[in-house]
Amino acid sequence: MTSSPTLSAGDFLVVAQGLCKDYPVRGRLWRKQWRRVVDHVSFEIRRGSTLALVGESGSGKTTVGLMLLDLIKPTAGQILYNGLPYSARSAKERRALRREIQVVFQDPYSSLNARMNIREILTEGMVIHRIGANAREREERAAELLRQVSMSPDALDRYPHEFSGGQRQRIAIARALSVEPKFLVLDEPTSALDVSVQSQVLNLLCRLQRERNLTYLFISHNLDVVSYLAEEVIVMERGRIVERGAVEQVFSDPQHPYTRNLLEAIPSLDKVLAK
Amino acid sequence: MNNPLLVVENLRTYFRTPQGLSRAVDGVSFTIDEGEILALVGESGCGKSMTALSILQLVPEPAGYIESGRVLFQGEDLLDRTWEQMREIRGKEIAMIFQEPMTSLNGVFTVGDQLIEAMAVHGKRGNLRAQAIELLGRVGLPEPERAMRQYPHELSGGMRQRVMIAMALANEPKLLLADEPTTALDVTVQAQILDLLADLQRETGMAVLLITHDLRVVARLAQRVAVMYAGQIVEEAPVKELFQHPRHPYTQGLFACLPSQMRRGKELNSLEGVVPSPTAWPPGCRFAPRCSFCWQPCLELAPRPLTVANRHTVRCHLYDPEIAPTSVGEVRS
Numbered sequence A: 001m002t003s004s005p006t007l008s009a010g011d012f013l014v015v016a017q018g019l020c021k022d023y024p025v026r027g028r029l030w031r032k033q034w035r036r037v038v039d040h041v042s043f044e045i046r047r048g049s050t051l052a053l054v055g056e057s058g059s060g061k062t063t064v065g066l067m068l069l070d071l072i073k074p075t076a077g078q079i080l081y082n083g084l085p086y087s088a089r090s091a092k093e094r095r096a097l098r099r100e101i102q103v104v105f106q107d108p109y110s111s112l113n114a115r116m117n118i119r120e121i122l123t124e125g126m127v128i129h130r131i132g133a134n135a136r137e138r139e140e141r142a143a144e145l146l147r148q149v150s151m152s153p154d155a156l157d158r159y160p161h162e163f164s165g166g167q168r169q170r171i172a173i174a175r176a177l178s179v180e181p182k183f184l185v186l187d188e189p190t191s192a193l194d195v196s197v198q199s200q201v202l203n204l205l206c207r208l209q210r211e212r213n214l215t216y217l218f219i220s221h222n223l224d225v226v227s228y229l230a231e232e233v234i235v236m237e238r239g240r241i242v243e244r245g246a247v248e249q250v251f252s253d254p255q256h257p258y259t260r261n262l263l264e265a266i267p268s269l270d271k272v273l274a275k
Numbered sequence B: 001m002n003n004p005l006l007v008v009e010n011l012r013t014y015f016r017t018p019q020g021l022s023r024a025v026d027g028v029s030f031t032i033d034e035g036e037i038l039a040l041v042g043e044s045g046c047g048k049s050m051t052a053l054s055i056l057q058l059v060p061e062p063a064g065y066i067e068s069g070r071v072l073f074q075g076e077d078l079l080d081r082t083w084e085q086m087r088e089i090r091g092k093e094i095a096m097i098f099q100e101p102m103t104s105l106n107g108v109f110t111v112g113d114q115l116i117e118a119m120a121v122h123g124k125r126g127n128l129r130a131q132a133i134e135l136l137g138r139v140g141l142p143e144p145e146r147a148m149r150q151y152p153h154e155l156s157g158g159m160r161q162r163v164m165i166a167m168a169l170a171n172e173p174k175l176l177l178a179d180e181p182t183t184a185l186d187v188t189v190q191a192q193i194l195d196l197l198a199d200l201q202r203e204t205g206m207a208v209l210l211i212t213h214d215l216r217v218v219a220r221l222a223q224r225v226a227v228m229y230a231g232q233i234v235e236e237a238p239v240k241e242l243f244q245h246p247r248h249p250y251t252q253g254l255f256a257c258l259p260s261q262m263r264r265g266k267e268l269n270s271l272e273g274v275v276p277s278p279t280a281w282p283p284g285c286r287f288a289p290r291c292s293f294c295w296q297p298c299l300e301l302a303p304r305p306l307t308v309a310n311r312h313t314v315r316c317h318l319y320d321p322e323i324a325p326t327s328v329g330e331v332r333s
Helices: A061-068 A091-100 A118-128 A135-148 A153-157 A165-177 A195-212 A223-229 A247-252 A257-265 A269-274 B048-055 B083-089 B111-121 B128-138 B144-149 B157-169 B187-204 B215-221 B239-244 B249-257 B296-300 B326-332
Strands: A012-025 A033-046 A050-054 A076-081 A101-104 A183-187 A215-220 A232-237 A240-246 B004-017 B020-033 B037-041 B064-073 B094-097 B175-179 B207-212 B224-229 B232-238 B305-309 B312-315
Touching: A012 A061, A012 A215, A033 A061, A033 A076, A033 A215, A033 A240, A050 A061, A050 A223, A061 A183, A061 A215, A091 A101, A101 A165, A118 A135, A118 A153, A118 A165, A135 A153, A135 A165, A165 A195, A195 A223, A195 B249, A215 A223, A223 A247, A232 A247, A232 A257, A240 A247, A240 A257, A257 B187, B004 B048, B004 B207, B020 B037, B020 B048, B020 B064, B020 B207, B020 B232, B037 B048, B037 B215, B048 B064, B048 B175, B048 B207, B094 B157, B111 B128, B111 B144, B111 B157, B128 B144, B128 B157, B157 B187, B175 B187, B187 B207, B187 B215, B207 B215, B215 B239, B224 B239, B224 B249, B232 B239, B232 B249, B232 B305
Parallel strands: A050 A215, A050 A232, A101 A183, A183 A215, B037 B207, B037 B224, B094 B175, B175 B207
Antiparallel strands: A012 A033, A012 A076, A232 A240, B004 B020, B004 B064, B224 B232, B232 B312, B305 B312
C-alpha cells in the first residue's frame, strides 16, 4: 500500500483505505438497488504534497473528495487523518477536524453566500471555531487573508456579486484559509476560470502550499494543470483507481489504456509547441 | 479553396447599457474561405460570441444593435437582409451550435421530432425520418433509432452535443458557427466531438468558425486562428505560425499563462490587471494598460493591423515601422 518503502506511516497526513460508496438507484418495486460509485479506493497523501485525482464525470472523484471532507460517510473502508480514523473520533474531535480540512469548489458563483458580505464570509468560520478574541481581531485577520490572496481589504464591505470569477475564487480560497486548515480539498478550482485568471489562482495555491506547508487533494480533469501542480496522481474510472504513481511517470509512460486515452484526447501545450 | 465564403468587414456591435454605450464588438474583420476552419480565440467578454451572433443577426435586441460593418456571405451582405430573409439562411446556409446542448434542445420533444422539424422547416422533402436516423448514425450515436424516440434529458452531454451537430448539419450548411462546442464535455468526449467535426468538415466541405477559449482545442481542429481582445482581433495567423511565433504581447501572455509539466515549479505568467470595460475602452491600444512593452504611442494611438509574415497580421505598435524604433522591433521579432 505504501508507495515508497523509505516513508513511514507518520509521513502521511491522509490515508484512505478501501473506500467504497454506494448510492441508491431506482430499482424494482419494493427493492432498493444500489450502485457503487466508489469502489475500494485506497491512497495516501504525504504531508505538504499534492495528490491529484483525475477522471471524467461519473468517475467518483468528487465523491471521494466529499468523503475526505467528512460530508458523506463511506459505505465501507475508512479514512485516517493523522493516523486516526474519522470514525474513532468523538463528536468534538470531528468538529476540530472540520477546521483542519477545508474545501474550494469549482464554481465561485454558487459557493459563496450571496447574502453575506466578504467580512461575514471570512469571519463566519473563525466565530464557529473560536479563532480570534473579538470581532476586531477577526476583522484584522480577514483583511490579512485578503492581502494574502492579493486582494485589497476594501473588499470586506462588498458582496460576492461585485467580484469577477477569479476574484471570487480567491475569496473562496481566503475563506478556506480563514480557519487555518492543514489539508485542502480542491475540487476543480480553476476549471470555470479564464486561462489568465487560472494562472493567478495556480500561482496562489503553489505559494500558499510553500508558505504554510499545506497538503492538497487536487481534483481535476485538466491534465495540464495536474502535471503542473501535483507530485502524485491517481486516475479513476467508474469508481475505481486504474492507475497511480508519480506525475512524471504516469504522464510519460501511462500503463492503463484509459490513462492513455485521457492523455491523447486533448494534446498538452508541451506537445503542441514541440510539434 | 481560397474562395472567400464569409467576409466580415469592420463589424461593430454595440449595446446600450445603464453604464453607457458598450462597444462589445468594435471593428472586427476576418475572412473564412470555403471549407476552412477558422478559430476565434479569446477570454470571456472579449466579444467572440457576439461576433458570431452578429453574423446571424441574433444580437439580443433592443439593447444590442449592429452599429456598422458588412457581413458578406457568398458575396451578399447579410446585414441588409430582413428578419424573414435571415430565417431562410439560419439553420440552412449557416448553422450554429452552442456550448450547452441541454439548453439548446427543447426538453419536451423527442430528438427525432426536433430533428425532423429542423429539416421540414427548410423545405426538405422525402422520408425525413430515414434521413434523420441516418444523420444520427453519422454523428456517432450508437443506436440512432432508439435515440429518435428519446428526450434530451435521457442523453449524456456528449450525446446531446452530437444531436445538436446532427441538427446543425441536417440542411447541409455551407458554414457552421460552433460556439465553445466542447467546453461542457469530458476530455475524451471533447476529443471525439472535435474529431467528428473534423471528419464532417472534410466530408461535406463546409467551413467552420470555431469559437473557443482553449488553445489546445484550436491546435487540434483549426487551420487559422484569430485572437480577440477587448472587442477587436489583435492577431491572426495560420495555427502553426501563431503557436510557434506569437507576436502580440497579449497572445504571448496567454501562452505563458498555460500550466504544463515543463513549467513545474516555475511561477506562471499572469496578465496583471483586468480586461477594460467595453463601455470605456482605453484610447490607443486596448491592451496597453496590461502590457509590459507599453510605451507612449500605445497610450495615445490605436494600433493598425500590420502584416508581419505570410498571412500573419498583428495589431501592435511594436511591429509598426512608422512608430516603433527599429531596435525595439528587432528585439521583439
